[in-house]
Amino acid sequence: MTDSGFRLKGSVVTTILLEIQTFSLDDIVFHLKEKIDQVPHFFNQAPIIIDISKMKRGITIDEFELLIQSVSALGLGVIGWRCDPEALPVWKASVTIPLLPASKARSINTSPVDKENASPDVVVKTVVEERLVPQATKVITKPIRSGQQVYAEGDLIILNQVSAGAEVLADGNIHVYGALRGRALAGVKGDVDARIFCRSMEAELVSIAGNFMLSDALRNIVWKDSAQVLLVDDSLEIVPL
Amino acid sequence: MAKIIVVTSGKGGVGKTTSSAAIGTGIALKGHKTVIIDFDVGLRNLDLIMGCERRVVYDFVNVINKEATLSQALIKDKRTKDLFILPASQTRDKDALTVEGVQGVLEELAKEFEYIICDSPAGIEKGAQMALYFADAAIVVTNPEVSSVRDSDRILGILQSKSKRAEEGREPIEEHLLLTRYHPGRVALGEMLSVSDVEDILAIPLLGVIPESEAVLKASNQGTPVILDTESEAGLAYMDAVDRLMGEERPLRFLEVQKKGFIKRLLGG
Numbered sequence: 268m269t270d271s272g273f274r275l276k277g278s279v280v281t282t283i284l285l286e287i288q289t290f291s292l293d294d295i296v297f298h299l300k301e302k303i304d305q306v307p308h309f310f311n312q313a314p315i316i317i318d319i320s321k322m323k324r325g326i327t328i329d330e331f332e333l334l335i336q337s338v339s340a341l342g343l344g345v346i347g348w349r350c351d352p353e354a355l356p357v358w359k360a361s362v363t364i365p366l367l368p369a370s371k372a373r374s375i376n377t378s379p380v381d382k383e384n385a386s387p388d389v390v391v392k393t394v395v396e397e398r399l400v401p402q403a404t405k406v407i408t409k410p411i412r413s414g415q416q417v418y419a420e421g422d423l424i425i426l427n428q429v430s431a432g433a434e435v436l437a438d439g440n441i442h443v444y445g446a447l448r449g450r451a452l453a454g455v456k457g458d459v460d461a462r463i464f465c466r467s468m469e470a471e472l473v474s475i476a477g478n479f480m481l482s483d484a485l486r487n488i489v490w491k492d493s494a495q496v497l498l499v500d501d502s503l504e505i506v507p508l
Numbered sequence: 509m510a511k512i513i514v515v516t517s518g519k520g521g522v523g524k525t526t527s528s529a530a531i532g533t534g535i536a537l538k539g540h541k542t543v544i545i546d547f548d549v550g551l552r553n554l555d556l557i558m559g560c561e562r563r564v565v566y567d568f569v570n571v572i573n574k575e576a577t578l579s580q581a582l583i584k585d586k587r588t589k590d591l592f593i594l595p596a597s598q599t600r601d602k603d604a605l606t607v608e609g610v611q612g613v614l615e616e617l618a619k620e621f622e623y624i625i626c627d628s629p630a631g632i633e634k635g636a637q638m639a640l641y642f643a644d645a646a647i648v649v650t651n652p653e654v655s656s657v658r659d660s661d662r663i664l665g666i667l668q669s670k671s672k673r674a675e676e677g678r679e680p681i682e683e684h685l686l687l688t689r690y691h692p693g694r695v696a697l698g699e700m701l702s703v704s705d706v707e708d709i710l711a712i713p714l715l716g717v718i719p720e721s722e723a724v725l726k727a728s729n730q731g732t733p734v735i736l737d738t739e740s741e742a743g744l745a746y747m748d749a750v751d752r753l754m755g756e757e758r759p760l761r762f763l764e765v766q767k768k769g770f771i772k773r774l775l776g777g
Binding site: 409410411412413414415427428430431432433446448 | 632658659661662664665666668669708709711
């Protein structure tokens with residue numbers, strides 16, 4: 268299939284973010300080690316990003332390289348670093364690891380906020396962050412027969428019927444341009460905005476983010492007609508199209 | 509190049525073997541050299557329906573295991589020229605069927621025959637999967653009731669995912685729906701699914717509708733394929749189905765409730 272011997276693909280990786288507020292290498296290493304010792308298997312070879320955008324004062328290239336080495340020595344894998352885009356240090360090009368774009372994730376401060384006590388010199392924050400890469404839509408042209416199961420990481424489009432006893436699942440939306448007679452589960456990873464659309468609603472079960480409805484209930488709302496299913500305030504709504 | 513046709517259904521007792529015998533005979537009557545293979549190892553029935561049970565010496569499994577040659581195991585039909593039967597083994601089970609073994613037998617048959625009809629066992633397990641694995645076309649036998657239709661739907665899914673054609677990404681198996689044991693009177697009363705109900709659920713082309721008929725049971729007990737009974741509606745409906753399989757146009761018949769004649773009503777028939 269590929270002449271080049273490889274394929275380039277997008278992927279989502281869960282990483283740990285080390286947000287440095289005050290640079291004091293010994294303190295950082297000490298407190299970080301303490302955290303690691305609590306759950307060593309979680310941190311072992313875990314990918315980590317060093318973020319210096321919240322630092323009050325600047326940091327030199329030597330200090331920064333030392334920090335990378337110290338963090339690596341603790342068994343973590345430093346995969347990149349982050350900085351306030353408006354305060355990029357002059358030495359940014361000489362760093363050996365990649366500079367990553369600034370975060371949009373909310374940071375959760377794990378340190379106790381206590382104004383009477385002196386604030387600790389170093390606060391290690393672990394922000395588990397997922398970067399979402401849009402997933403490709405899966406398109407199926409053949410009928411989905413009884414006993415078959417189809418799952419899509421993104422949206423699922425079926426240009427044929429889904430037979431009774433078949434099951435279609437998607438992390439995103441589901442479109443069925445034929446009769447939907449089997450089970451359709453959209454937003455299976457918890458996406459409450461996912462919807463199901465179909466030409467002829469005859470489903471055994473429809474579900475969005477775990478909220479489901481069976482055919483007995485569906486019959487009283489829309490049956491053998493086009494419909495969409497969406498979640499409104501934790502309850503399923505079946506709307507004729 | 510021989511055409512391999514599997515007669516399958518998922519559900520048991522819907523008329524697979526009756527249909528295999530009738531359709532195989534019908535194709536042979538048209539002058540095509542045809543062999544019907546019984547894949548129901550352990551529950552051998554085709555030889556009974558074909559009336560050749562007393563002539564079985566060697567069987568399909570013997571040929572796979574090279575204990576007998578094909579010409580020793582093949583039984584030539586006495587009524588129909590160009591028709592042969594390869595019986596199943598009654599003493600073995602489905603594990604005796606191997607992909608390589610079945611492939612070898614089919615390749616050898618393909619040199620000599622134009623049509624190879626594989627009479628599948630019921631179920632979706634090994635025996636049924638072996639029967640459909642090498643198929644070019646499938647006749648899905650269905651009764652007009654929900655459980656049979658559901659099982660046919662399941663077997664259609666297997667045809668399109670577990671057959672050799674599907675695995676090699678070749679043109680998919682050609683699908684034909686054969687509706688058997690159809691009773692127009694009960695359809696009119698709403699006790700049975702209609703032709704259009706079944707077509708709507710399965711969404712595959714209709715090859716034929718065989719009406720429920722006493723002639724089928726009579727033919728089975730006599731060991732004569734019902735297609736040879738040209739007096740019966742079932743026999744004629746099978747012949748129509750064979751004609752359609754050969755690419756001819758035939759209108760559907762025997763779908764309407766027959767009005768009882770005056771005399772018949774008088775006699776309470």
